[in-house]
Amino acid sequence: MFPERLRALRQGRGLSLPELADALNQSLTDYPRERANTGPQIGSWERGVNAPSYIEMMKLADYFDVSLDFLTGREYTEIExxxxxxxxxxxxxxxxxxxxxxxxxxxxxxxxxxxxxxxxxxxxxxxxxxxxxxxxxx
Structure with missing residues (x-):
């Protein structure tokens, strides 16, 4: 579910893989110990070959203004x-x-x-x- 959601979010914004990597790399000041993201790396996430780290997931959620639950595909069928x-x-x-x-x-x-x-x-x-x-x- 994550690969499909990531691809839909990226394409919905009209971003290429390198453009999304650049956008995520702008948040490196918030995450100083993280390495820069690359287009091929994000492409591997979208294909389900690799999975991002927790910090990378946070960067994606922050960038797209979505929750981690949404990004990972969690759906709620009932909320109290x-x-x-x-x-x-x-x-x-x-x-x-x-x-x-x-x-x-x-x-x-x-x-x-x-x-x-x-x-x-x-x-x-x-x-x-x-x-x-x-x-x-x-």
């Missing part, structure tokens, strides 16, 4: 919103970064919506006879 809202991750919506207060308010709205939906579903089940509740709970 509880975890997302209580995480320290910066959440953005419509170009605005949400504050902690915003995140908690939105979290509360989602919980309220789901609670109301559950009550509505239970009420419908009671009326159709699928669910029976004690009379004091209706």
């Amino acid at each position: 919103l509880d975890d997302l809202f209580v995480s320290t991750a910066k959440l953005n919506f419509d170009g605005h970064q949400l504050s902690s207060k915003d995140k908690m308010a939105i979290y509360g709205m989602i919980k309220g919506y789901l609670h109301g939906k559950q009550l509505e579903t239970n009420h419908e089940k009671v009326q159709s006879g699928e669910l029976t509740l004690p009379l004091d709970k209706i």
Whole structure:
């Protein structure tokens, strides 16, 4: 998955292999112990012959502004919103970064919506006879 994603990102920017190598080499000041990248080296990554180091992966992710998860092909089929809202991750919506207060308010709205939906579903089940509740709970 990584080779395909790297090739798609590079070609999407209209870069040749040497151009991408040059772009990555500009970040060597952030990674002083790394050697310069070359076009053939990146080509070997795209063909799956070799794999980049962790630092090289970080450089690629930074350059293309993508996560390491995306770059390596990890896909999430399910995300628990509880975890997302209580995480320290910066959440953005419509170009605005949400504050902690915003995140908690939105979290509360989602919980309220789901609670109301559950009550509505239970009420419908009671009326159709699928669910029976004690009379004091209706």
